[in-house]
Every structure is written in C-alpha cells, then in structure tokens.
Amino acid sequence: MGAGPAGSMTARTAAERGLEVLLLERELEVGVPDKCGEYLPSLEEMRRLVPEAVGLEGLFDPPSRCIVNSTKYVKFVFPNDHEVAVPFRGVVVERKLFDKHLANEAARAGAKIATLTKVVDLLEDMKGVRVRDVDGERDIHARIIVAADGAYSLVARRAGLPVSRDPLDYGVGYQYEMVNVDHDPEYVDMFLGEDIAPGTYAWIIPKGDDVANVGTGVRVPYMKPGMGIRDYQRNFVEGNRLSSEKLRRAVPTAVKAGCIPVGGAMERTCVENVLAVGDAAGHTIPTVGGGVPPALICGRIAGEAIARHLNEGEALARFDGTWRSQMGKVLENSLRMRRMSDVAFKNKRVIDIVTRRGWLTEEMVMKFVLCDMDAKMRLMEKTLGLMRRV
Ligand SMILES: Cc1cc2nc3c(=O)[nH]c(=O)nc-3n(C[C@H](O)[C@H](O)[C@H](O)COP(=O)(O)OP(=O)(O)OC[C@H]3O[C@@H](n4cnc5c(N)ncnc54)[C@H](O)[C@@H]3O)c2cc1C
Incomplete structure (x- = not known):
C-alpha cells in the first residue's frame, strides 16, 4: 500500500513475476501532492554510493521527460561561512511525473x-487491510501486505514493527518551489547550522532556468523555543x-512540506506476512534525508522477496537480510x-575547531557525501564524541 517510489517499485517487481498485486493509494492522483527536493544522484554516483546494490541500471534511468535539470556539484555552506563544493552528478526530476511513471x-x-x-x-489476523474509499469502508484480504505508506507508517506500527517514536529520528522539511532564483543550475547548495536548519540543513536545488526548490529542514527537538519550521524557512x-542574494527576487509558486525519517532503518522490517519498505522502514539516507x-x-x-516466497516457498523474512546486504552499510x-554532524554543527566553537583541524576539506566532504566511513572518518567520529560537551 502507498503508491510512492517504494510501493510502485515493489508492485512492479512482484507483478513482473506473475503475482496478483493491488496498490492502494489514499490520494486522488499518484504523485500528487509531491513533497520532495526532487534530487537524485546519477547512476554513476549511485554505483559509488552503494557498490553492493544489484542492478542499479534499471532503477536510475528516469525517462527524459521526468528530468528537468542535471547538476554537477554539491556545495556545502558551513555555519562559519566556509564553503566546500565537490563533484557529484545528479538529476532533478519532476516528482509528480516520476512517481506517475513508476506507477504506470x-x-x-x-x-x-x-x-x-x-x-x-x-x-x-494481518491477512488484509481495512480501507475507506468513495463507497465507504471495506476489508481487502491478501497473502502479503506491504507497508509502503511513508514515514511513521500506520501499517508497520499496526503490525508491531519497531517504528521509532523519537522525534529526533525525524526531520521536517518545508520547501517552496521558486521562480526568479539567481543560482548556478549545476550546483546543489546545502546550508548547515543550528541557526539556519537545526539538526539538518537548508537547500537550493535548481530545476533549470531560474526555477529552484528552496527548502529548510529541522529536527523539532533542536528548534529554538518560539520558532516554527516556517520561521526558519522565512529566515532562510x-x-x-x-542565500538572500540568490533569492532576492525569488517568488514562491508552490509550498511542499513533509516528514523524513533520519534515524536509520528499523531493526526489523518483516513480521509474519507484512513487509515494510521505503520511508515506512526508515530506508532513508540520514545525513541528507534522501x-x-x-x-x-x-x-x-521487496518485490523479489515476495515472489520467491509465494512462488518458491522461500522465507519472507529473507527480505530483511537481502536489503541489508545491499543497502545496510x-x-x-x-x-x-x-x-x-549533530555534534559538529551545533556549536560555533566546535565548528571552528573542526575547520582549524582541516576536517572541512573537499576530501572529507566527499567521504561524507559517499558515506565512506574510513579510518580518518572514524577518528573524526571519536574526536567529535569527546567534543559532545564542548
Ligand atoms: C521536503 C522534502 C524534501 C525531500 N527531498 C528529497 C530529495 O531531494 N531526494 C530524495 O531522494 N528524497 C527526498 N525526500 C524524501 C523522499 O521524498 C522520500 O524518502 C520518498 O518519497 C520515500 O518514498 P516512499 O515510497 O517510501 O514514500 P512516499 O513517497 O511518502 O509514498 C508513500 C505513499 O503512501 C501513500 N499513503 C500514505 N498513507 C496511506 C494510507 N493510509 N493509505 C493509502 N496510501 C497511503 C501516500 O499518499 C504516498 O503516495 C524529501 C522529503 C521531503 C519531505
């Protein structure tokens, strides 16, 4: 259930293997409303980011009509104004079209x-779901239920899967699509710092011409008393x-807001005949909320695991181990x-120490982007652990 990327991809894969699949979507139209910065790494970058993942080719080649811009760099703007840009190719898609394409x-x-x-x-009995549609309420029975209903999944919670209730495990994003933005279309900009976007970051993601997604993320427990997400967005x-020079003449044409799990994947993503996938399972890259x-x-x-379970009798719970072997690291x-980052960007003194130590270099930022936890990163992790109280 849920016709976002996770649900549609599961449905497609299971249907391709001969299964009878029903995708349930609460909205009037698949892909609407979209709540997304619409940025995706290119296929080459995905190969570097998740080398263990199998068959990326078929997943990261959106049809050209869904792509509105291609970017070459990601630029980090740190709270002490230090800027580092790294080469990292991506595409910006029109999510409404992309989600519709996946469902099609x-x-x-x-x-x-x-x-x-x-x-x-x-x-x-976990053998079906109760739905409400224009005709009222009714039950739909199924051998397998897939919770692909996004962050804080209702179905995953009802199935007893360990969905986090800790507000620190969720980011809230508030975004405008804007026109008249004076921004280099090859750069995705990310602005870090407690004053700008407590616990996450603010962004400018160019959609081509002078259009961009301009948003702010927060983690609620880190917000200053009396401030709301819209205040942070207004300030940004x-x-x-x-950012204000780039946004001086910018005019919003849409508001998009939503919740993003950033606390890592659930410890268990399968119970009896229920699977959780996508945001519903915490399958989100916590540093960037992608x-x-x-x-x-x-x-x-998930689609492959369900097909192997129903067609060949393989244990459904194998899903958990398979996605961990490809995406877990x-x-x-x-x-x-x-x-x-929670430690490094919370406190100006720590940021200055981190900058002086030469940790905010292109090399280190690239490791951060590629989630490469090498020896240098582990040392930095240890030191930041000690700085928690600075
Ligand atoms: C402001 C913002 C910016 C973001 N920017 C990016 C970005 O640039 N790049 C990126 O990769 N990620 C981004 N994300 C995260 C990304 O949008 C999600 O991680 C992604 O959509 C997850 O896909 P999903 O299929 O798991 O869930 P969703 O896309 O949330 O899909 C869940 C679907 O389930 C449906 N649903 C929910 N409840 C029910 C119900 N009870 N019954 C029936 N249907 C239901 C919903 O309507 C929805 O269609 C952003 C998120 C936000 C909020």
Whole structure:
C-alpha cells in the first residue's frame, strides 16, 4: 500500500513475476501532492554510493521527460561561512511525473492501482487491510501486505514493527518551489547550522532556468523555543546573508512540506506476512534525508522477496537480510555521520575547531557525501564524541 517510489517499485517487481498485486493509494492522483527536493544522484554516483546494490541500471534511468535539470556539484555552506563544493552528478526530476511513471510501469506489469483508497487499519489476523474509499469502508484480504505508506507508517506500527517514536529520528522539511532564483543550475547548495536548519540543513536545488526548490529542514527537538519550521524557512529565504542574494527576487509558486525519517532503518522490517519498505522502514539516507534511491532499491528487493516466497516457498523474512546486504552499510554509515554532524554543527566553537583541524576539506566532504566511513572518518567520529560537551 502507498503508491510512492517504494510501493510502485515493489508492485512492479512482484507483478513482473506473475503475482496478483493491488496498490492502494489514499490520494486522488499518484504523485500528487509531491513533497520532495526532487534530487537524485546519477547512476554513476549511485554505483559509488552503494557498490553492493544489484542492478542499479534499471532503477536510475528516469525517462527524459521526468528530468528537468542535471547538476554537477554539491556545495556545502558551513555555519562559519566556509564553503566546500565537490563533484557529484545528479538529476532533478519532476516528482509528480516520476512517481506517475513508476506507477504506470507497475500497472503495465499487471498491478492494479486503486487511488482515493485510504488504508485505515491492518486486519487483526494481518491477512488484509481495512480501507475507506468513495463507497465507504471495506476489508481487502491478501497473502502479503506491504507497508509502503511513508514515514511513521500506520501499517508497520499496526503490525508491531519497531517504528521509532523519537522525534529526533525525524526531520521536517518545508520547501517552496521558486521562480526568479539567481543560482548556478549545476550546483546543489546545502546550508548547515543550528541557526539556519537545526539538526539538518537548508537547500537550493535548481530545476533549470531560474526555477529552484528552496527548502529548510529541522529536527523539532533542536528548534529554538518560539520558532516554527516556517520561521526558519522565512529566515532562510529572506534573512540569510549567504542565500538572500540568490533569492532576492525569488517568488514562491508552490509550498511542499513533509516528514523524513533520519534515524536509520528499523531493526526489523518483516513480521509474519507484512513487509515494510521505503520511508515506512526508515530506508532513508540520514545525513541528507534522501529517500527515493533506497525506496527504489529496497522496493525491488521487496518485490523479489515476495515472489520467491509465494512462488518458491522461500522465507519472507529473507527480505530483511537481502536489503541489508545491499543497502545496510550505506544507511548505517550515514547514520553515524548524521550523529557526527549533530555534534559538529551545533556549536560555533566546535565548528571552528573542526575547520582549524582541516576536517572541512573537499576530501572529507566527499567521504561524507559517499558515506565512506574510513579510518580518518572514524577518528573524526571519536574526536567529535569527546567534543559532545564542548
Ligand atoms: C521536503 C522534502 C524534501 C525531500 N527531498 C528529497 C530529495 O531531494 N531526494 C530524495 O531522494 N528524497 C527526498 N525526500 C524524501 C523522499 O521524498 C522520500 O524518502 C520518498 O518519497 C520515500 O518514498 P516512499 O515510497 O517510501 O514514500 P512516499 O513517497 O511518502 O509514498 C508513500 C505513499 O503512501 C501513500 N499513503 C500514505 N498513507 C496511506 C494510507 N493510509 N493509505 C493509502 N496510501 C497511503 C501516500 O499518499 C504516498 O503516495 C524529501 C522529503 C521531503 C519531505
């Protein structure tokens, strides 16, 4: 259930293997409303980021009509104004079109899709779900239920899977799509710092011409008393010295907001005949909140696991081990790095120490982007652990 990237990819993969699949989506239309910066790493970068993942080719080649821009660099702007840009290629997609494309592919493989059909509960025997649609409430029975309903998944919680309730494990993003943005279309900019985006970062993601997604992320427990997410976004757009020049004439044409799991994947993603995948399973890269690539990779693994279970009798729980063997390391490393950022960017004194030590170099930023937890990074992790109280 849930026709986002995770649900559609699971549905497509299972349908391609001859299974009868029903994809339930609460919204009127797949992909609407979209809540996303719409940035995806290129296929080459995905190969570097998740070398263990199998068959990336078929996942990271969105049709050209979904791609609105290609970027070459990611630039980090640190709270002490230090800037580091690293080469990292990506594409910016129109999420509405991309999600629709993924759902279309699922339908072409044979999956049925029911929009405006909200899952309101998991049946007690976990062999189906209760839904509400225009005709009222009814039960739908199924041999396997897939929770692909996004962050803080209702179905995963009802199934007893360990969905985190800790507010620190979630980022909240508030974003405008803006026009009249004066920004280099080859650069994705990320602005870090407690005053700008406590616990996460603010971003400018160029969509081509003078259009960009301009957003702010926060982790609620880190926000200053009396401040809300919209205050941070307003400050970033109007009052931030480093971004305001680019955004001086910018006009919002859309508001997009949503929640992003940044606390790492759930310890268990399968119970009896229920699987969780994508944001519902915490399959999101915690440092940057990027969830579409893991949703696609894990969605395909979920579809394959379900098919092997129903067609060949393999244990469904093998899903857990398979996605961990392909995606587990990058998600774990990224979580460790997010914890390091929590210390490094919280306190100006720590940032100055980190800069003086030469840790904010292109080399280190590249390791951060690629979630490469090598010996240097581990040393930095240890030192930052000691600085927690600085
Ligand atoms: C502001 C913001 C910016 C982001 N920027 C990026 C980015 O640039 N790049 C990136 O990779 N990731 C980004 N993300 C994260 C990304 O959007 C998610 O990780 C990704 O969409 C996860 O896919 P999913 O299929 O697991 O869940 P979703 O895309 O959330 O899909 C879940 C689907 O389930 C449906 N659903 C929910 N509940 C029910 C129900 N009860 N019954 C039926 N249907 C239901 C929803 O309507 C939705 O269609 C961003 C997130 C936010 C909030």
